Amino acid sequence: MKFIKIFYALLLFVTVSTAHGQSQEVSGVVRDASGSELLGVAVIVQGTHRGTQTDLKGYYKIKVSKGEVLEFSSMGLKTHTVKVGNTNRLDVVLTEDVQDLEEVVVVGYGSGRKISSVVGSVARVGEKDIAQRPSGNVVDALQGKVAGLQVSISSGEPSGLSKIRLDGVGSLGSATNSPLFVLDGITVSDATIRALSQSDIESISVLKDASATSIYGSRAANGVVYITTKRGKNNTKGEISISSQYGISDIADRRHFERMMNADELAAFLVDIGRYNQAQMDDIRRRNPYDTRWHKVYFRENVPMEQIDLSVSGGNEKTTYYVSGSYFDQEGLMYRSGFDRLTLRSNIDSRVNNWLKLGIYFNTAYYNFQTNPFTGNNPNGGLSYMLEPFYSPVDEQGKRKDYMEGINRYHPEYYADNNLSSISALDLIPSGFVEITPVKGLTFKSNAGVRFTNAVESETRLPSYKASLNDGQSSRKYSKVLIRTLTNTLEYKFDWAQQHNFAVLLGQESVKNEGSDFSASGTGLINDDLTLLSNTTKNKNVKEELSINTINSVFGRLEYNYEGKYFADFSLRRDGSSKFSPDYKYANFWATGVMWKLKKEKFLENNQKINDLSLKFSVGTSGNSDIGNYTHQALVGSGQYNDNTTYSLSNSGNNELTWEKQRKYTVGLISSFFDNRLSVNADFYSRITESMLMSVPVAYTTGFSTVRRNIGKLQNRGINIAISADVYKDKERDILVTPYVNFGYNKNKVLELFSGKNYWKNTNEMTAYMVGESIKYFSPIFKGVNPDNGEPQWYANDPEHPENTLKDDNNIVERNFSASLAQNTGYDRYAPINGGFGFSATYKAVGLQVDFAYSIGKYTYNNDRFFNENPTVFSGYTYDRSVRNYWKQPGDVTPFPKKGRRFTERDSRLIEDASFLRLKNITLSYSLPKEVIKEVGFFNKVRFYVTGRNVLTFTKFTGLDPEIDDAILAGDNPGTKQYVLGVELKF
Template sequence: MKTKSHGILTLFMAFLLQISFAQEKTISGTIKSGPDPLPGVSITIKGTSSGVETDFNGKYSIKAKIGDVLVFRFLGYTTTERKVGKSNVINLSLTEDANVLEEVVVVGYGSKKRVSSIVGSAAAVTTETIVNRPTANVMDALQGQVAGFQVYTSSGEPSATPSFRLHGNGSLGAGSTPLIIMDGVPIRSGTLVSLNPRDFESVTILKDASATSIYGSRAANGVVVITTKKGSKNGNTIDISTQYGVSNIANTDFYENFMNSKELTDFWLATGYRSQEQVDALLADGHDTEWYKYYYKENAPTIQADLAFSGGSEKSTYYVSLGLFNQEGLAYRSDYDKYTFRANIDSKINDWSRFGTNLSFSYDETQTNNYGSNSTNRGLALLAQPFYSPYDENGDNIEGVIPGWGRYNPRYLADNFPSVTNKVQVNPTAFIEVEPIENLILKTQAGIEFYDSRNSSKRLPSYIGSLANGYSSENFSRIINTTVTNTLQYSYSLKDIHNFSLIAGQETIKNDYEYFYAYSAGQNDDRLTLLSSGPNNRNVNHSESQYIFSSYFTNLEYNYDKKYYGDISFRRDGSSRFGKDNKYANFWAAGVMWDIKKEDFMQDITWLNELKFRTSYGTSGNSNIGNYESLASVGTGVYEGNTGWFLTTPGNSGLTWEEQKKLTSGLTFGLFEKATLSVEYYNRRTTSMLIDVPQPYTTGWSSITSNVGELENAGVDITLNFDIIKNSDLHISPYVTFNYNKEKIIELFQDRDYWIIPNTGVSWIKGQPRTFFRAIFAGINSETGAPEWYVPGDDITKTTKDPNNVTSVFNAADLQQSTGQSRYAPVNGGFGLNAGYKGFNLQVDFSFSSGKYLFNNDAYFFENPTVFGGFNQSKDVLDYWQQPGDVTTYPSTDYQFTQFDSRLIENASFLRMKNISFGYQVPTDFLPKNGFLKSLNLYITGRNLLTFTKYTGPDPEVDSNISLGANPNTKQITFGVDIKL
């Protein structure tokens, strides 16, 4: 009987299951926006994670049961629900949601605002712009993307951190790098290399006082706000991305301009440096080596792989990612390996509270080539004579010393001088947020930036240059930066006309830094290279430091009928870096915006769809100096076996904040629904600059940090975006960004009109920007073949070029004067194009810099055959004076060809194709029908493929006053695949 009842129950369950399956059916349809189909619309079954997306024709197909509710979601459109009935077809036309469609950016302390409601100046770059770039640092991808935001990559090292600044350099002495905020917590610029750009949702640049002043003491140089990705309530997805690429030298013009064997020996014969017999002996082996191809690798590989899980429900969202980045540099012992992990979780506890955590973890290993500068082991390796060869008769690399050239094989050096830096970087943050009454939000957030960095460097005892005499060094540094922020936000609207928003808060930042170093020498076995194995020259060093900031801030915003906007900010900052009576300072800003297009008198102007006016004025501070500059300090040393004390810094108890005042005014135009033009003027004036003021050596100090001087940066930002064509099949969207910045020194110190920074060739002159200061080359006397230089006038801060007052006697000190060439480029920007047709997409980005000058110290070695005789030289030296009447670049061989003069200051302006990417989104019709594979994107990306410049050195992008032995920038070709499951 029991068996029989079980059988009946089984049949009954099977019958119910059959009915259930019978109710499931395929629902299909087309989703449109007006007459155009919408690709990428998310369709999910409400209450489940099951879902699909529309294809490029707006079509979809999903299995559902009668009674299920389908949810249709697409960014910028109103979410719509439809219940499944008897029909198998559900077509929809989604409507735009004005509250969602408009771009949203993150501004002060995580508050999100629509672009149209921001009083201050802010520019956002989304993840689509940065994710596919084959570089470890996100800043490289921002070059040329934001007007006024200058980015330079000065080295081809894979682990290099680009330099970046906003609206010029705001100080002559203190730092000029913008403040970087990631998910509400400040981070160092060097941390960016350790992060995974694919985890970023957006990067927002806050540019004017209205936008930055709430950050007060750290915002004098602008603010970069990074927002990392969060999960979505629209369902769960798995994203898989992988890239493989190769790197080469970005621009080989410099390297290919050296003489080959015949050219070099012919030059020696012509100048009498070598006899025919000597030349024949040198050429006997028939070698003609291009040394740059030996010292720099070709097609160095880059591998990147990322896996991300994201999703959520009505209560919680999550985003978890894993990343791997391995890039081999072009120079030997130049590599970067990075492994990243991120977990972002946001959960709503109940109707009035939520909490979230963001955890970022990375581990990286870095090797850098240190043979730049004056080293013939790479930076000056092109001095090598081409008739020597680094290969033996079998074509194999010669280990050890290269015959003739007398330098070591670079691979051999890399193997025998291992040096690896490994770093653990952890950035955890957590917050809790409560809303005790409607529109009042109380939030507490705590974050830590933590890293341990360790470098191990050795010379192996088997190194033939110092057999059985190795060395070992270890250095370790740790930074713990803790930030605790408490904020109150309140918003209130009266009849939807008067709209108020208030934020107030308190913040404490504490930084702890520790460093130690140890060294020993005399290791005699490659198996015994620890510090303890070295009996000689043992040395140890240990240091630590701390600083703390304590701040209070508030911001009030008001708009009338979303037409007239105003805001005001106030912040009080305290820093441990200043004297006890000067630790605190107050900073403020105010701004207004007028949405002119909403006025009644503008409604009939149909070609103008947007017109806004913004202006703001405010102050901010800078404390970017050492931690103890205000204090007279002592150090310790060892004397006759005992610890002794000695004075190390004089201190300055009156030291206080560097202050900046900034005015910004701008207009934004929307034209014909096809273009947006933004023009902004700014004036940025810095006073009480933190400068190391020189002192007479009789005082016992070379300089004392003081608040002196005044500096002005003024300029204009222009941004122009087009949507020439934009529909479901075709889009063409070009853009242009442009910045002109004029720097002027208003006041210096000690009543000086100018100051030449020692050993730099750069001067500070009142009324001028930072300027190169050198002897000015006048040319070659065509009758005598002698080099000539202009004799300076009585005022060496003025450029004097009197053709009747020249000299052939070079004296660097007596002939120096202002060259009139600025240290920093006044013009920077970019332009590009985003275009697509159906599943194909093309993105092209160029960046440019004009008026950039760079002291090409390499040319002193490579264009100086009378000083560096016997070494290879640039082909340019073949243009030398030989007889009266010759008009040449270089003098007679009776003179030194090149001096440290203005001829080495070269125009390093450049135009560079920063990125070109071509991709194809595979139509969903070609993907498996089971919904496992939601999307598949294939692409190829090129970085730095084209460079246009007049600069004759290795790379024009070096951001310094001088370039010598630079590790050149690289160009990459990368193939990638993005998969969404």
């Protein structure tokens, strides 16, 4: 036994002596994927307690023996190991660890920052919530995902753009209420959304408060939507990704159509109201024994849609690349409606050396879309479901009729085949940057980008079209848009005493927007094969337009934080816009914000249940200049009279016109608990818009009815709350359930109008602006039907003060309806509550994502009812079944008056509760297990999924679609739903 102990002691001595004899000094530099040196990287000899860390220049030095393994690790980066050989120099590059990375956002110029260090209010929506949505509109994925952001469809057209509002309506004037869109640092219009593929989007950040948006100055009054596209990753081998989806589309909710009377119900009703006697109706039904549901003729069912995406990405130590192509095709439900798009994208970033970095990004999109022209109370489109069901669209052999007798209309498919229309566009969006870091902490960046759109709008009426036989028509419109942006910034980051951290940004930006179009038309075509403009012989016409505007800006931002505990920032921007006269061209915008991270205070730093608790406050100004390019100028237009040129004043102008201005206050709370399994964020805000760009009435003796001025004041106040949680998490069994809730409440109030007025009617929307009130619907208020005589009744208003609501049962108007009875109905034009909720769940290889969107307190003026509830006015149609409940004898309590009266007037009855809850997305997916992928050895990922969009809608609204954000619903093309099967492959 003693011998064994001595033997092991000698063996240990020899081993240690040998190890020390072979030890060597190894040194090197540790950098990140961008090439920047990393401070504080732990360098450990694996299996020992020996180690060191890198200094300010990323340099390390350590004694180690040949054959030992060095382990390099740092928070947010993947641990890297290297076996020591004969070399004394080991340089290492650490790449991002996606599982450990905190979300990084860009909040306006400068470099990206971790979201926890941003003073401004920013919400980020990531790739998984955007990609593979069955829609040609990437913004659709934001609905219900960001508290305070209201995203609504504009129509059921596949090419339709979303309507977006952040924290309420920002203006009563004609300037836009949409946020500013920024694509990879380049400002673009909302129409650019058509040119983007969801599969190329890395994230979308919504900048909400003044601290985050004021750096964009005159364009950020309604918030900023910052879109970041995908990049390759350093030190990764090339990865190929292919995804494909195929699905069908239908109207989101057809219940409205089913409210219409069928043939037998309509026949009985028309006899009942005396339009026909029984014998006449029997003869009509004998000759036309049909029961056609016309919505199935004019709105197709289960139309196809498909999308294919292909991308290649990767990178070495210095250069990354992402190249992609995408094809999207979705047919519309109405004839002459559809959207197809082909996109190509290339993103290349390269660090040339330690002080120079370059980036070149290029997006190309070619798309073609058609929109059905029959909307807005047109029985050939949005109101086609009202056509009489007695007649058939096909003959006895089931062949389509070109002309449908009885309803006296051409078949919608025949019309579409003979009246061709399309818009084709080529969008080019190249951009790039040069970033120079001459000394540590100082970065100069020059960013330039162009958006060029060349579009052709074509319309042709074939000469064989029976409604205008041998008199075809052709028109073309060629449009070009060129937006050039140049931005230069200088940013310096430094610290003092390792406690005080500063970042200073100075910048300059120039944006020039040029638009031009040329159009020509003519008639007299006689051959379907000869439809070019040169073949027209009559009514030839030519038009041309040109428009230019520029914005030149300088800006700066100062940021400070003390030990990552106390944060403050201040930004200032000066804008000059050609949209205003030289005396009013320039304006200054500023913002300041502070943040206190309470979690880092001593009284909370040891609290194990609270992971983050931060308070924010910001205040600042921004502006709005989104009006016509020459509104401030008195313009002259030309015409013709007796073959002579004439001139006339076409715009009154206003040389004192200037920016709308807005001031916004925000108080925010950021918190997370229980190992970051529960997150609760809240913002309280108040914003006041003044000097609004409104068209106000002037005396007709001026030659104009209105002139644009800066007047009025509007207030928006509200609260946004976002909650998410990991309610169940089991790593061993690979189970995760994460629900979320987003809630936004906003209340608007008109504080001031013009010329001392207390109210002003917006007749185009049946609304009114009333001082001290939110924006309300403004119309006569229906009292009901007099049960004694069947006459309709309305409340008389106060003619001197119709902004007040007067419902006096002793002061009513009977029978004689008049629009002059309009008054404050008490119904809000804009929904005060909007948001969304849902959850994601995974169990091993199975995933489920469910997303709902909701709107509460939403009211819409359903003008369709004026037509389908008025059988005594409009003949040749079917009607809502409810009209059968009309007054017949004294004592009847009914919603509709007696025969001979209009059943429905344009009054408060048409203002409906359009609150809704909609299942926006449900996706069930299955990914092949890792062990199967490994055994196959070819793929890195294989995922199958099925997705439903707008699958369910819960609402009391009787119109076509409660989600459409129009004050007046008038024969709109309703929203759609999709069911999609898809597959995603990576290798």
